Amino acid sequence: AQSVTQLGSHVSVSEGALVLLRCNYSSSVPPYLFWYVQYPNQGLQLLLKYTSAATLVKGINGFEAEFKKSETSFHLTKPSAHMSDAAEYFCAVSEITGGGNKLTFGTGTQLKVEL
Amino acid sequence: GAVVSQHPSRVICKSGTSVKIECRSLDFQATTMFWYRQFPKQSLMLMATSNEGSKATYEQGVEKDKFLINHASLTLSTLTVTSAHPEDSSFYICSARGGLASYNEQFFGPGTRLTVL
Numbered sequence: 001a002q003s004v005t006q007l008g009s010h011v012s013v014s015e016g017a018l019v020l021l022r023c024n025y026s027s028s029v030p031p032y033l034f035w036y037v038q039y040p041n042q043g044l045q046l047l048l049k050y051t052s053a054a055t056l057v058k059g060i061n062g063f064e065a066e067f068k069k070s071e072t073s074f075h076l077t078k079p080s081a082h083m084s085d086a087a088e089y090f091c092a093v094s095e096i097t098g099g100g101n102k103l104t105f106g107t108g109t110q111l112k113v114e115l
Numbered sequence: 116g117a118v119v120s121q122h123p124s125r126v127i128c129k130s131g132t133s134v135k136i137e138c139r140s141l142d143f144q145a146t147t148m149f150w151y152r153q154f155p156k157q158s159l160m161l162m163a164t165s166n167e168g169s170k171a172t173y174e175q176g177v178e179k180d181k182f183l184i185n186h187a188s189l190t191l192s193t194l195t196v197t198s199a200h201p202e203d204s205s206f207y208i209c210s211a212r213g214g215l216a217s218y219n220e221q222f223f224g225p226g227t228r229l230t231v232l
Binding site for chain 1: 119121149156157158161164210220221222223224225226228
């Protein structure tokens with residue numbers, strides 16, 4: 001069974017500071033991994049995804065994530081936070097086989113960006 | 116990216132009534148649609164997966180007689196909450212995927228806020 005753990009339900013950074021949102025996964029087979037962002041009362045928007053190609057994945061809005069198999073991690077980073085980055089971020093995993101091709105989400109991390 | 120719409124965006128109903136939520140893929144054919152439920156400040160919980168023309172597959176603990184899902188076409192899926200009660204109040208989000216592969220992106224709708232009085 002696949003699962004996702006997001007460490008830190010709330011992360012606060014200063015504008016211009018590094019953003020690091022942590023995600024660890026558990027999967028019995030090679031996974032596909034995703035990061036989504038959700039603004040209040042809205043659906044989810046895909047930031048980036050790992051699909052077994054390059055381990056360093058670049059996404060929209062300056063975000064990137066690195067797949068580290070040895071650490072079973074897929075942490076999301078952004079070099080310089082902007083006020084508009086304040087939102088809820090979800091890491092998700094989808095197994096290549098089995099699981100009905102379903103996404104399993106982490107519990108989310110609320111990012112706050114302060115002046 | 117592809118666009119998925121949901122209607123209505125917000126609905127308030129009385130206890131015991133039924134509510135239908137529509138999910139449409141506007142510019143692609145969605146072979147698979149998913150319905151999620153999200154409680155305040157919590158993650159998305161998958162309720163069911165539906166493939167066009169076949170019965171939906173419900174997750175464990177989700178009452179299929181209460182949450183009726185219809186995926187009659189490649190661009191439309193509906194979720195009907197039957198005999199709604201206050202505990203059904205939640206944010207319902209649908210997503211649509213154009214292919215069967217796990218790496219195919221799910222495109223999410225904007226969500227529907229259901230409040231049952």
